[in-house]
Amino acid sequence: MRRPPFLVAFSGLLLAALAPACSGPTDQTPEEPIIVIEDDPVKDTDADAGADATPDTDTTPPPSGEVDGEACQSDRDCRSGFCAPEPDWPGGYCTTIDCNSRADCQSDGQNNACLLPGRGSNFCVRMCTSTSECREGYICMGISNSEGYCAPNPAPPFDGMGEDFPFEVTCTPAPEGRADLRFNVSEGLHSFTVVPFVESGYRLGPNSVTANEDGTSFNLRQGNSFQAAGAQLFGFINPTIIPAVPQDVSKVRSGEHTYRLATNAGEICHYVLERPTRGNTIDLNIYLVGLGGKGLTAHNAHNHNDLQEVLGHVEDTYSQAGITLGQVRYFAVDAESEAAYQVVRSETDVARLAMLTEPPGTDADSVLSANLILVKSFSFTGAEGVLGISMGIPGAPALHGSGISGVALTGAYIGTESSWGSNPLDGNEFTASIIAHELGHFLGLFHTTETTGSSFDPLADTERCTDLGSSNPTYCPDWGNMMFPLADVRNTEISAGQAHTMGVNPLIK
Ligand SMILES: [Zn+2]
Incomplete structure (x- = not known):
């Protein structure tokens, strides 16, 4: 059976556990679940390898229509015979489903390749090195240091700031x-x-x-x-x-x-x-999605011991930057959305949740607050290590209700005691470290070292790990920093430069 490809979206800003993880926006992610399948001469070693050398003429599509990656309105427009439809694929997207290698893609000289998306069928995509090479509605999703593929932008639609926006546009x-x-x-x-x-x-x-x-x-x-x-x-x-x-x-x-x-x-x-002056508090709008199983709802959150302990740990960490939590408000989402997105599987799920956020008031002070979305769990397609995501470095201050309005992260560890390797893991402390990290991104902080190991934050006073990936990350000189790309309760330090970056953000009031 032919199925439309899933919309798989990884554009960085992910915080992962000790697993392939986050990356910054400049080099995009080397995420493992998205793999471009190159022609592999070793692969065809089974008995019918000889037969594979001959094109299977039965399935060769007619040589008319657009090649993979081009816009389409119906299957007939595509040489592959398949048009991935709107709205998930803006303008349509010709693709070859169930490809096995680059050679299976309809290309005509275009740089197309076969993608293994982690779930669903393999399909062909248009490769790119920057978003400017992709059609409107698409961004260049990184899959290696130097290359990505044109994937639907997970964040649109965006239709402006709304009538009640308190700042002059x-x-x-x-x-x-x-x-x-x-x-x-x-x-x-x-x-x-x-x-x-x-x-x-x-x-x-x-x-x-x-x-x-x-x-x-x-x-x-x-x-x-x-x-x-x-x-x-x-x-x-x-x-x-x-x-x-x-x-x-x-x-x-x-x-x-x-x-x-x-x-x-x-x-x-x-x-x-x-x-005019540097602020010292941040107001939070905390959205609780699917955490009823932990007895945690928007109604009881302010009295929920574990959540309050989590926020206490966040404050401990942020005190290094002279920042305390100001007004903290709690919100629920509608039941249908909660059922659909309490397990976050993609950046698109995060965008859908972020679109549910609302400004907590119409005055300037109210809208200058950060949305923190805590969900039941993260189960990123093919990347179990992903724990949270920030929609921006920095996020757009004062913007609510858009696909990029906030950070989302797993609430699965709240109130748990477990182990991490041979060490006990305090779930509240661990959750706090993820919140501090993701909010750090939203305030403008990059990873000290991106997971590619080849790019670093723009700050002069943070350490760099030049062999991240090739050695135990705990040996990295920036291990211990809140913006180290891998999550750990020990990664809580904030440098003076990082404190500066956080402090100039207008969300710090
Ligand atoms: Zn991160």
């Missing part, structure tokens, strides 16, 4: 694929945040932020390319905080600024958030 025409957003920055600020965005799946190409008076500039394509993570991951939005790292403090200016971006959308909108 300015929209600027983008003729000829480019726009210069202009905004004013008050004097003497601790930090400011600009959030450019477009609607309906178009992509942004962040270029630079420049102070007009003296030309002081942040290059988002080179020196500060880490500040293009939002656009790389999700396309349509790029929260940009200045000064994101301590070395940028001296470059903060007031007065008119220009933010230059490329896009195919007709206009780019933006809003600006200013912080």
Whole structure:
């Protein structure tokens, strides 16, 4: 039986247990479950290897129609005879199901390959090295250090900020694929945040932020390319905080600024958030999804001993950055969504949950709060080690109800005592370490070392592990840091540079 391919989405920001894990947005994930099957001469060693050398003419599709990876409206449009349909595959996606190697894909010279998605059937995909090579509605999902495939963007649709949004949104025409957003920055600020965005799946190409008076500039394509993570991951939005790292403090200016971006959308909108001083609290909206089995609901959460112990551990960790928990609100989701998403299997599930979040009020203070979604369990397709995911580095502050509005992580360890190898594992402490890590991403922190082992955070005072993967990770010099890519209750340290990055985020009030 022919089945449509599952929408498999891995775009990084994952926190995993001691297993293949997280990665940052710049190099995408080397996630193991998604494997491009190359032609393997060793494979055909069974008795009928000779027969395999001859194409099976019975199943050869007619040589007309689009090759794999192209848009389609019906099966007839595709040379493979199969069109993966909308809405999961925007614009349709021709593909060959049950492929075994690259040679099975309809390609005509295009760089197509056979994907083993971890569940469901193998299918052919269009390979890419960056999102700009993919059609609208798709992003380049990494599967190795250098290459990925064009996969549906898990985060859309996005239709703007809503009528009650308490910050002024300015929209600027983008003729000829480019726009210069202009905004004013008050004097003497601790930090400011600009959030450019477009609607309906178009992509942004962040270029630079420049102070007009003296030309002081942040290059988002080179020196500060880490500040293009939002656009790389999700396309349509790029929260940009200045000064994101301590070395940028001296470059903060007031007065008119220009933010230059490329896009195919007709206009780019933006809003600006200013912080006169560094804050010291973060407000949380905690969504509890499928944790009734632990006696944990939105109604009793504030009296639930285990959850409160978890939050106490998070506060202990964040106290290193001078941050305490402020107002903590608890929410449930509707029963249908709870049943559908309490076990999170993909980034798309996270996006669906994030779309259920709501601003806890309409005033500026209320919307500047972070959504933390605790679910019954994580069972990422083919990647059992994944424990949590943050929708952004940093996430979009003040944005609720979109597919990128928050972090989600497993609540399975709350209130448990188990073991981790030969060591006892305090489930509340472990959960707290995952929360601290994912919220760290949402506030703007990268992994100290990405799981590729070849890229690192932009901070000067965090250690790097240059042989991650080839040795015991506990020997890494950055083991112990909260943003080490593998989860452990011992990974709780926050450097001064990391504390800076967290403190400039407008969610820290
Ligand atoms: Zn992570």
